[in-house]
Amino acid sequence: METLVRLSFYSFTAATIALLTASACYVVQAVGRVRVRRAALTTGTGTTVTAHSAEFGPGSETFGRYGTMLGWFAVVFQALAIGLRAGARQTGPTNMYEFSLVFIFALALMYLLFERTYGVRQLGAIVMLIALAMAAWIYSLPVSEREVDPLIPALQNKPILTVHVGVAIFAYAAFSVAFASAVLYLINQRRRISWLPSLDMLDDIGYRAVTIGFPLMALVLILGSVWAHEAWGSYWSWDPKETSALFLWLIYGVYLHTRTLRGWRGNRSAWILIFGFGATIFTYYGNYFFGGLHAYGGV
Numbered sequence: 001m002e003t004l005v006r007l008s009f010y011s012f013t014a015a016t017i018a019l020l021t022a023s024a025c026y027v028v029q030a031v032g033r034v035r036v037r038r039a040a041l042t043t044g045t046g047t048t049v050t051a052h053s054a055e056f057g058p059g060s061e062t063f064g065r066y067g068t069m070l071g072w073f074a075v076v077f078q079a080l081a082i083g084l085r086a087g088a089r090q091t092g093p094t095n096m097y098e099f100s101l102v103f104i105f106a107l108a109l110m111y112l113l114f115e116r117t118y119g120v121r122q123l124g125a126i127v128m129l130i131a132l133a134m135a136a137w138i139y140s141l142p143v144s145e146r147e148v149d150p151l152i153p154a155l156q157n158k159p160i161l162t163v164h165v166g167v168a169i170f171a172y173a174a175f176s177v178a179f180a181s182a183v184l185y186l187i188n189q190r191r192r193i194s195w196l197p198s199l200d201m202l203d204d205i206g207y208r209a210v211t212i213g214f215p216l217m218a219l220v221l222i223l224g225s226v227w228a229h230e231a232w233g234s235y236w237s238w239d240p241k242e243t244s245a246l247f248l249w250l251i252y253g254v255y256l257h258t259r260t261l262r263g264w265r266g267n268r269s270a271w272i273l274i275f276g277f278g279a280t281i282f283t284y285y286g287n288y289f290f291g292g293l294h295a296y297g298g299v
Helices: 002-031 061-089 096-118 124-140 158-191 199-232 240-260 267-290
Strands: 033-042 048-057
Touching: 002 061, 002 096, 002 124, 061 096, 061 124, 096 124, 096 158, 096 199, 124 158, 158 199, 158 240, 158 267, 199 240, 199 267, 240 267
Parallel strands: none
Antiparallel strands: 033 048
């Protein structure tokens, strides 16, 4: 078991290195580069003067391709880290260390699938940085969090636990992609940067991401209620984690309602997605501050 845990951590380290370099490549490609132009001007007296001008232009596509390649490397190594950890644990993620390992995998995979679908890489400058920040947070956890400890009875319902937690992770990943599209939308709306995806495309990416995350979050609430009844004897206890998850689902329900029935697009929808991501982070970490029935294991 100890060997599997150690190999899992080594794989996670390799994935983190890949995320770091992928993030750098995506940022360079998204920010663009300065092009210096030189022109020879002839004055009225016949003197030749060399003039220089600088302008921003699209970033090199080479960096974007490297970012994609390294992103897939990160997904593979992260999947290996999760598989080795699951082999040692003999169950799905049961604490914040394992939950966060899977979240990094889900986030990178979700982004890369959107990148392949829409053919744009600039979102990676935000999404991969979120994944990298999560990896940095994992490194800050106590070493004891990496240990495989026996599960308490409430966490021993393996099928429901694995599906409930896994679905939540992919819902959070989808909401993170929607957040990245909203940020780029607001930047491009203000700055009109020609090499960023169009406003219509960014708006559509955010919408498509939410249409994935919203039903997944509904399934999280349903499975969580079933699991809560088996573990604690009640379908709903207004536990802080339960309540924040319900609030999160309602936020994205408002987003879908205002978009489809009231025709909200663009700026207003982008701000809802940003607010929703803040609620996602609160739901992810809120149990650290408010305790409750989800406090064990940090999940």
